[in-house]
Amino acid sequence: MNIVKHKSEIVDLLQELKSKGKTIGFVPTMGALHRGHYELFRQAKKENDFLICSIFINPTQFSDAVEIDNYPKTLDQDIALLNKVKCDFLFIPEQKDLYSEQNIIEKSDLIDLNGLDLTLEGEVRPDHFKGVVFIVKTFFDIINADRAYFGKKDFQQLVIIKHMVNELNLNVQVIGCETVRNENGLALSSRNAKLAEEEIIEASFIYMVLKECKQKLKSLTVEASSSWVLDQFKNHASLTCEYFKIVDSRTLQPVTSLHENKSVVGCIAVKINNVRLIDNLVLSD
Ligand code: AMP
Numbered sequence: 372m373n374i375v376k377h378k379s380e381i382v383d384l385l386q387e388l389k390s391k392g393k394t395i396g397f398v399p400t401m402g403a404l405h406r407g408h409y410e411l412f413r414q415a416k417k418e419n420d421f422l423i424c425s426i427f428i429n430p431t432q433f434s435d436a437v438e439i440d441n442y443p444k445t446l447d448q449d450i451a452l453l454n455k456v457k458c459d460f461l462f463i464p465e466q467k468d469l470y471s472e473q474n475i476i477e478k479s480d481l482i483d484l485n486g487l488d489l490t491l492e493g494e495v496r497p498d499h500f501k502g503v504v505f506i507v508k509t510f511f512d513i514i515n516a517d518r519a520y521f522g523k524k525d526f527q528q529l530v531i532i533k534h535m536v537n538e539l540n541l542n543v544q545v546i547g548c549e550t551v552r553n554e555n556g557l558a559l560s561s562r563n564a565k566l567a568e569e570e571i572i573e574a575s576f577i578y579m580v581l582k583e584c585k586q587k588l589k590s591l592t593v594e595a596s597s598s599w600v601l602d603q604f605k606n607h608a609s610l611t612c613e614y615f616k617i618v619d620s621r622t623l624q625p626v627t628s629l630h631e632n633k634s635v636v637g638c639i640a641v642k643i644n645n646v647r648l649i650d651n652l653v654l655s656d
Contacts, residue, residue, distance in 0.1 A: 372450070374450070376468075385460075386515075388421055393421055395421050395423060396418055396423070397422075397423050397424075397510070397520070398422070398519070399424075399425045400425065401429065402443075403443040404426075407524065408452075409551075410551050415518065416456055416457060419517060423514060424458050425514075427466075427469070427506070429506040432500075432506065481508065482534075484531060487527070488531060491527050492649065495640065511543055515542075518544045519532075523549055529547045533545050553575070555575035557571060557577065567644075570643050581600075584599065601615055610643050613641065615638070620635060634653065637654045
């Protein structure tokens with residue numbers, strides 16, 4: 372695997388491959404890689420001639436510098452995992468080589484996100500998705516990939532990136548990959564590394580409740596099912612539910628009933644010992 376730190380170097384390497392007609396699959400990450408990321412790499416590797424992974428803890432999507440400092444960093448293990456999946460390029464840029472403050476001003480209001488960024492995570496993390504869109508567009512400009520892979524675990528992020536690509540008419544196919552879970556159903560996340568073993572077990576309650584909510588919706592209204600979910604957490608000693616919303620999977624706006632031909636997703640954020648976990652489940656296709 373070729374480890375590249377400079378933007379100009381990766382641009383040259385990838386341009387050469389593209390000029391030879393090779394396809395490039397890109398997986399952007401913030402590192403602390405796990406089996407969830409691995410599945411993205413595997414799919415990208417299978418569907419493209421070359422796989423490039425980036426590791427960059429993006430300051431523009433955090434509101435708090437402490438959060439950035441606390442984000443888990445495991446570069447040696449990450450490199451081992453990337454070697455295992457035969458990744459071709461690892462791009463680990465420094466912030467100053469990627470963008471300037473001026474770039475942020477120019478690019479962060481690049482497109483209208485149609486309110487997709489204001490609901491769910493956007494309500495608790497203002498400007499988070501503007502930061503995500505900014506950095507993903509910055510990487511897309513550098514890498515010029517044929518396909519880019521994102522996890523459905525970050526469902527809102529995936530919807531917003533697809534929206535950006537559509538709005539800007541970018542020549543990259545955005546592919547959503549299924550959420551990878553542990554044996555108890557907990558969605559794998561780099562943040563799980565901050566949890567103790569017992570907390571990991573407790574956190575699998577989130578997926579249990581999401582699955583049960585899908586069952587409830589067969590006999591209860593959307594409102595009653597949502598209240599049922601919130602009640603489950605009210606009674607839980609260590610898990611605090613920040614939000615649970617049943618939304619239209621295209622607009623991310625709350626729905627009041629399940630209609631045919633409308634894909635509906637239950638999105639949840641839960642705190643355990645100050646670690647924020649998000650998850651979602653398709654409740655109706
Ligand atoms: P992150 O490093 O957390 O920014 O994640 C990088 C990419 O991996 C994002 O597209 C995530 O949605 C995806 N990802 C993270 N965890 C999982 C998971 N458990 N299953 C599938 N994709 C995931």
